[in-house]
Amino acid sequence: MKVSPASFDGQSIRRVYDEATETWWFSVIDVVQVLTESKSAKRYWSDLKRKLAQEAGSGQPYEEIVQLKLTATDGKQRETDCAKAATLLRIVQSIPSPKAEPIKLWLAKVGYERMQELADPALSLNRARDTWQQHGRSDKWIAQRMTGQETRNKLTDYWREHDIKAGQEFAVLTNIIHQEWTGLSVKDHKSAKGLGSHNLRDHMTEAELIFTALAELSTRQIAETSDATGLGENKTAAKAGGGIAKQARRQLENQTGKSVVSGENYLAPVATKKSLHRPLKK
Structure with a gap:
């Protein structure tokens, strides 16, 4: 999956693109934070999810909610509830907020941008090239x-x-x-x-x-x-x-005499003695 944070109204919404399924997954908590401006978006979502689950009569209010590891504010990877745009639209409808309609339009725009990239793959490639250059790829x-x-x-x-x-x-x-x-x-x-x-x-x-x-x-x-x-x-x-x-x-x-399959990565080095992974040498 490809990590690609987005911004709505100046606030970051974490998202990842799954190339295998050609799907964007968004952090539900980030969207809830934008809508509610709550000091504890995690608690708000937990309470809302419980309520929606009770109404649905099942342990999970929507099938299309999965847990993916996303980078938290402390820099650590943590499992976070993520959903597709269609599922997020249903969640948005359950939250009274003046930002509900703007974020619906934003989600629709994300889908439109992906449709543009499918129609003109050069757009996607240009964005990818810029991102890789910013991350120091040769x-x-x-x-x-x-x-x-x-x-x-x-x-x-x-x-x-x-x-x-x-x-x-x-x-x-x-x-x-x-x-x-x-x-x-x-x-x-x-x-x-x-x-x-x-x-x-x-x-x-x-x-x-x-x-x-x-x-x-x-x-x-x-x-x-x-x-x-x-x-x-x-x-x-x-x-x-x-x-x-x-x-x-x-x-x-x-x-x-060397293995082709490697455990190396391009992640930023972690400042700890236990770190085993270092950026690949250019």
Whole structure:
């Protein structure tokens, strides 16, 4: 997932973009804070969630609320209730606030910006390039990251056109490819890098980006050759595509004696002796 805080009326609203499901997830507490200006937005949301759950007759008022690790004000990663824009709109309706209508328009604008990026991918790429440059990525790394994203986009376009549902099925196939070439699930690879809600690809080494692109390129071409349609047939293509990258990875590792799959990341160093992760050397 890609962390990308947004601002409403001068106040920060934490959000993350899940590329696998193509979904924005927003911090519910941040939105509640904006609406209520409460000194304890967390308590307000806890009480409101309990009330909504009682009205719904279930433990969770809405299905589309998940807990994601977001950076808190103290700099630590903490699990936070997050929701999609549609669910947030329903929550907003439950909170009396003069800011209710403005924030509804803001949420709609976020969705519109994403629609613009889908219609003109260059907008998304330009924003991404600017963000990576601000975080000190090299031009070489950025070029590889963008090349890999183009390869990824062509694969997901194929999936959409062959009865694969965006969201959960995309995530399933992505994990198969990743598990096959790295030997790790996406979740385990993120854990090895010490990542929370961050986008794994934004913290890959140049080699990891290249092998990921090889795996996804191979998957698409294999799927196209057999006209793979539906989840079952595309699972087979995903495993085969990941397998090609795995063979190439092993050959390189045998020659260099170094592991391609890395636990390194681009997170800012933590001022503690227990910190194991350091920014990658440029």
